[in-house]
Amino acid sequence: MRLSIEVALEYTLREPADILLQIEAAQMADQRLEHQSLTIWSDHAVTATAGEDNIGQRCWVRADHALIARYEAIVAIDRPAVALRSLPATPVRMLAGPLVPYLLPSRYCESDKLEGFVRRTFGGLSGGALAAALVDWTADNLRYEAGSSVGMTTALDTFGMRTGVCRDYAHLLVALARAAEIPARCVAAYAPDVHPSDFHAVTELWLDGGWHLVDPTGMARAEEIARVCVGRDATDIAFMTVFGDAQLCRQSVRVARLDALA
Amino acid sequence: MRLSIEVALEYTLREPADILLQIEAAQMADQRLEHQSLTIWSDHAVTATAGEDNIGQRCWVRADHALIARYEAIVAIDRPAVALRSLPATPVRMLAGPLVPYLLPSRYCESDKLEGFVRRTFGGLSGGALAAALVDWTADNLRYEAGSSVGMTTALDTFGMRTGVCRDYAHLLVALARAAEIPARCVAAYAPDVHPSDFHAVTELWLDGGWHLVDPTGMARAEEIARVCVGRDATDIAFMTVFGDAQLCRQSVRVARLDALA
Amino acid sequence: MRLSIEVALEYTLREPADILLQIEAAQMADQRLEHQSLTIWSDHAVTATAGEDNIGQRCWVRADHALIARYEAIVAIDRPAVALRSLPATPVRMLAGPLVPYLLPSRYCESDKLEGFVRRTFGGLSGGALAAALVDWTADNLRYEAGSSVGMTTALDTFGMRTGVCRDYAHLLVALARAAEIPARCVAAYAPDVHPSDFHAVTELWLDGGWHLVDPTGMARAEEIARVCVGRDATDIAFMTVFGDAQLCRQSVRVARLDALA
């Protein structure tokens, strides 16, 4: 299937600042960029650099008074739906070095504090059956509510509050999976059917030797997600990190299926 | 029934310090002090002052090099067992001012972050039936494990970790009850059958116009608990708060039923 | 001096809820209510109950669809300016029971974590000189910035971030004072010259046998503050606590000096 993506950002700055943008869909085997253009109005050179785990890229932008950016892409996604439930378990001792951080707690995903809950609640399960149970649990036990969390909200907070937005769903599923000894990372993504239309955050779980996309909010199917970048949690995958102060003027994200049109 | 209580404390100090002790069983209608003696070896006067909610008393002690204290008491407890489950609910708007703090989050009891869980899990219940369900949930979902928590551990941590000691059980039940709009406070107490023998922490839930003692660890029955003091959480009910530094040398707490001997 | 106070609140509710209001100026020796009227549009009875430390009063309101309230008062304040700096120190062991909680850490004031900083930075000082140094330090090291904090922000956060609103200034000063063994509480208040005009939060420090009002933001002078209620931190002194969900429609707070008119 193919996605059309259009993003417009407009921010003002009181003082010149360096800005890290992560908004470009990543070129990957299962998501091919048919077309892509990122336009940034700036008097300064824009520098691209590798994303976390060498997935996608980040842009460093220097902005004096404003950041105005426009991004357009058409992404062809060819990713089969996978039945998580049937995937075998991998003992942690088989995991290569680059996966190790995804087993450990991170800033917003205090997986160490959820081990007790996971052990008690999902004790007999392993591998894909365990992963699927964690996904179901997250979907069943959280309520999506715009504005119900803030930047400081962590997975443990969400575990108690039982409400959140996509970021909170992703954090909690990631924390639960790590507590269950399943490597898990957060993924910034574009997907259709995200309401209200915005940058989206989903998760990837490592099972049977590969990463598997899961959207615990249930808004996006794995076959329709275009990854932007990955990381330990929201810290790594923010679409924009400003080293200074910026005020939002206007921001829009539009994602549409093209297949119907093709 | 009657309890015999013997406490010995021995601490050393590098520098003189003021110390707040809360180790005396409180004189109350349902627990009568038949005998009590608190001996503190100090060159300075000891000052007694009222405990929180005017329950029990605290002692201010000035110690130069060491704090050595011995406490002995015989407490006659006359408190009927109450079936929480049958008690009616009280709307929060009927609660008098002194109860209000016990509806609110406190340092170690982040009840605001547990409201979502409580609403989802115990939605149809109210009053004593709700309280009893929270007590059962706490008892069923935590595992008692010495050394599994630290001083910084909060109710939300315990909610994720699912292990703790008496203090953590009390914090979690208190936080759940407040999230359920049931006033709840922490109680420092003596009780037989606490293993290892030590100062104990339990809870009181306000239902049907009165406070009801509950030990969510299940170690003590409400009819056999001698209260020392009450408060919002461990902050208020610590048996010893040192305004300086003290090192433990020796500490023992012995609590025995006297009835067999009577 | 005399203050005129006018407050209007308008909130809507999706479902009926109990609401705790703390917006009435407290009747106290140093602030006399010349006129006061609180009007709440409700089909249910309003219940008044004592405020924390028996200062001021709280109202319990039952609201079905909306909370609409109007409060007007004229308060005559007769409170001499006090030079904190000259007040003698009181050893903690001289403090009566009701003051003890104000020495201890609370939900938003983690004074235990600031003891090291206080000892290092203000080591030689005590009593009023210490208190004055803490007030000056807070005023000098924080920057007032609307929107720079959220409900979860604690004194320790503010200590690092060095920005905040009145609530954060109050929390940090209270935490520093407790770390310095000076009892400190938070005070909800009305004051002129608060910009933008709103409910205000200040502090009281216990020195020389009495509470002394201090506004660490520097916006209000102690002689011009009308207390509403007191407590350990923002948990206790919120002007409105909703046991349910409420959405703000309109809210205004106007406070003016009447002396010029008199």
Add this chain to the structure above:
Amino acid sequence: MRLSIEVALEYTLREPADILLQIEAAQMADQRLEHQSLTIWSDHAVTATAGEDNIGQRCWVRADHALIARYEAIVAIDRPAVALRSLPATPVRMLAGPLVPYLLPSRYCESDKLEGFVRRTFGGLSGGALAAALVDWTADNLRYEAGSSVGMTTALDTFGMRTGVCRDYAHLLVALARAAEIPARCVAAYAPDVHPSDFHAVTELWLDGGWHLVDPTGMARAEEIARVCVGRDATDIAFMTVFGDAQLCRQSVRVARLDALA
């Protein structure tokens, strides 16, 4: 200079567990392994995998009842002392992708909450002068005290408490540096003169195109430190992470200079 390193670990397990060990000195340009041997008594194969940032290696060990390991190495360190103070600043927008995480907050290093303090206190400085000022500030404002922190202690906690062990010094310096827009990572290391002798934690700051070792405790000079592994904070660089439960029986770390003997 050359270091001799001897480590002995002995832990018991109630149940079989996977264990991640990071105790081998890393082979790097400025620290050459002259001799190294790691012996692990286990019935299962040991798997080595790359460390974070491809520095050093981790071992996965499967243990049934106990983990017994012995490590010996001789490391020749050839690393010139660098005067941090004279190094030029690098704007963040010049930083390559792999450095970006070291600009961001992490689990134990809440650099976002320290930006206000850093801006106020070190406002006029940049580059090496700023870095040197942060190192000096950390060394001057913390007191080393064994047992003064726990596993949950974060950089912000240490910033308030002003005491800690090597881990806390490293966390705080890393957090301050990131708040100052200087990439910073934590380093597990061996060094002589660490008292009591133990695994050590230090920091690396990125300046002028390279990483520079700094020990904010002042116990080790950069020219005498043998790195084991690097990471965002203590989460990544733990010498042992047990996916299960292990009890310490015996552990010793001995590090000595060999030069005198050579």
